[in-house]
């Protein structure tokens with residue numbers, strides 16, 4: 001299956017202004033890629049682009065990833081200005097749920113809009129671009145919370161389950177076109193998204209290590225890039241259990257109810 005190298009074209013990272021996306025952008029540039037960095041905050045993107053990044057470089061191209069026409073236009077501009085996109089990391093995601101009011105509809109829809117729509121908006125123009133080239137690598141950032149239902153992670157986990165499902169479908173559907181689809185499912189990573197989370201986060205991983213593992217996974221063609229292994233295996237076992245066994249175990253040991261305000 002196709003694995004992108006800097007000789008094949010540029011890399012595009014969405015959600016590049018902070019956290020996982022920012023570090024993956026820097027690590028891909030260090031590997032020699034020209035990386036197009038997208039997010040809404042222009043100042044953060046420009047500061048990132050101004051740094052030195054080994055053999056590669058970073059180009060700031062801001063966009064609101066929930067804006068469908070703007071995303072299609074952005075892909076057209078990237079290709080016109082920097083050549084074909086060999087690797088795309090569709091990473092934007094957020095969680096708008098107030099932990100103390102987890103069922104508020106507007107926040108639930110905002111979570112789905114950012115997490116799912118941002119990926120769908122990237123996929124459409126990317127597949128149109130990559131299909132005629134007969135090659136490309138698309139990496140979707142989901143989450144281990146998408147594996148199974150977990151108390152406290154309702155809308156967020158459901159949006160990530162949708163991305164995992166979509167990724168599985170596209171992996172099979174786009175392989176004949178030469179396009180490799182991968183899904184990243186991280187556990188807890190230390191980023192602005194998780195800072196101040198009102199519950200203990202088991203096996204919390206530093207963002208530098210998470211980025212290293214994602215970029216290593218991108219240099220191979222396996223479908224799933226997941227870490228930390230311990231949490232991933234626990235959840236994989238939980239999801240094959242019958243519900244009568246799963247519900248008491250998950251409620252007791254993996255419940256993310258707020259323990260502080």
Ligand SMILES: NC(=O)c1ccc[n+]([C@@H]2O[C@H](COP(=O)([O-])OP(=O)(O)OC[C@H]3O[C@@H](n4cnc5c(N)ncnc54)[C@H](OP(=O)(O)O)[C@@H]3O)[C@@H](O)[C@H]2O)c1
Nearest residue numbers: 015017018019020039040041064065092093188189191193
């Ligand atoms: N941290 C974790 O524990 C963890 C675990 C599993 C999965 N993940 C996933 O990893 C991804 C990155 O999360 P993170 O932890 O690195 O969070 P983060 O530091 O908050 O980064 C989120 C990124 O998304 C961008 N973004 C948000 N809304 C956007 C929009 N409408 N248009 C364009 N860009 C937008 C933000 O930039 P602007 O604000 O500048 O737009 C920022 O660059 C997410 O999909 C998250 O669900 C994280």
